[in-house]
């Protein structure tokens with residue numbers, strides 16, 4: 001090749017490259033332009049369709065209420081203001097991406113929560129980030145897939161199964177109380193509740209779901225640490241809008257930590273399910289070689305493994321793993337939050353605390369051991385009223401979101417267009433002054449059956465309501481009663497001091513995350529009562 005030819009071919013190849021880049025650039029520009037136009041048209045369409053709802057002041061026509069929703073005490077006070085001002089609902093949008101209707105009044109909440117599951121969809125804004133962890137599980141799936149799973153999983157929450165768990169709730173609570181006794185003996189009476197109670201609910205859930213004794217209350221467990229890490233990272237991701245896109249998130253430090261914790265959690269559930277499948281498929285005569293399997297009462301994994309639909313089909317191993325992961329997530333933080341806030345409310349109301357304690361002491365009279373049995377749970381009416389009032393005042397889940405595959409009619413001729421996100425505010429409904437007298441007061445007598453008559457349906461929805469309500473609510477209420485009853489038998493509670501805030505006893509700043517927590521923790525003072 002002559003020098004001239006070489007130079008020519010070089011120039012041509014550069015020109016070719018430039019031309020390719022130009023074409024690619026133009027193509028990319030066209031795609032971005034088309035995407036932007038589509039986004040803006042969609043934005044205009046939703047803005048128009050949602051004009052039947054009042055719209056609180058927005059930052060701009062394009063960014064809307066982006067950055068105005070806060071997961072803090074101020075965020076909850078903002079909901080109180082919205083409820084005061086707009087009474088039933090208002091529209092809200094987060095940039096041109098997400099269009100929401102926020103709903104606070106039971107009359108508006110009811111048609112949405114009671115809608116058939118076939119037209120109800122879980123939206124990606126809240127639930128999408130859970131998918132890598134939970135897969136297509138009950139909490140996230142929709143339509144026919146959801147309904148088959150709900151049918152297959154319902155037997156796992158039957159009374160006959162739940163009964164067996166009460167002994168496990170007692171054991172996990174006893175372990176926690178042993179730790180508390182140890183702390184009190186060394187003079188540490190001001191105790192942060194969430195740390196202790198979360199480990200306790202994880203401990204009991206691991207026993208109920210997998211018959212797995214993790215000892216996580218006494219020594220650290222890799223699996224439990226990974227669950228806590230995943231829950232924290234989900235909240236962090238929700239709050240950073242750029243992290244909502246997978247292709248950005250998986251490259252961040254948080255995304256990498258998420259993947260690492262995920263592999264620990266998934267490995268654990270995979271191994272449990274595979275081992276149990278192998279055990280269950282053993283021929284009957286050899287089962288005697290496994291006395292452990294015979295002695296053990298059935299846990300969630302057993303029930304789900306044996307569950308079959310109308311066509312005799314069960315769930316695959318992957319599906320069972322997804323459900324087991326979901327129970328662990330949906331069951332531990334929520335129940336821990338409910339327990340902590342109930343103890344907090346009783347610590348602030350000595351009279352109610354004493355009345356509950358008396359009720360439990362009457363129940364235990366003549367017994368030589370403090371053990372709450374399944375049959376005892378219905379003999380704690382006042383304690384149950386206090387638990388329900390606490391679930392109203394400090395509901396663990398603040399809101400649920402839904403989308404619908406068709407337009408949804410609401411009172412006063414308002415319509416939620418299909419595809420818009422409905423953010424049903426459990427907090428707003430539970431603090432609605434038109435529904436509850438003195439909504440910010442702790443008053444368990446509201447739940448006295450004698451006073452319940454006037455209560456609006458759908459005014460009390462801590463477990464949501466309708467077809468997609470909480471499948472674990474009876475499990476949670478049983479655990480709550482056992483933990484609260486045993487705690488009051490053994491300890492007197494008074495408001496504690498948050499050492500970080502240096503606040504006065506009982507003062508807290510609520511922290512709505514995946515569940516309702518308290519900034520810097522929830523601190524109580526414990527005084528040990530006489531031993532059993």
Ligand code: HEM
Pocket residue numbers: 138139140150326327328330331332334335338396397400401462463464467468469470471472473475476
């Ligand atoms: C006090 C404790 C609890 C509270 C306040 C609570 C609250 C809720 C709420 C509000 C929902 C509706 C979520 C939504 O629509 O997006 C829900 C669903 C669910 N909960 Fe619970 N929950 C609690 C305990 C539990 C427990 C102990 C379990 C399991 C062991 C559990 C498992 C589930 C599952 C699987 C769903 C999805 C149900 C479905 O879509 O069919 N929950 N829970």
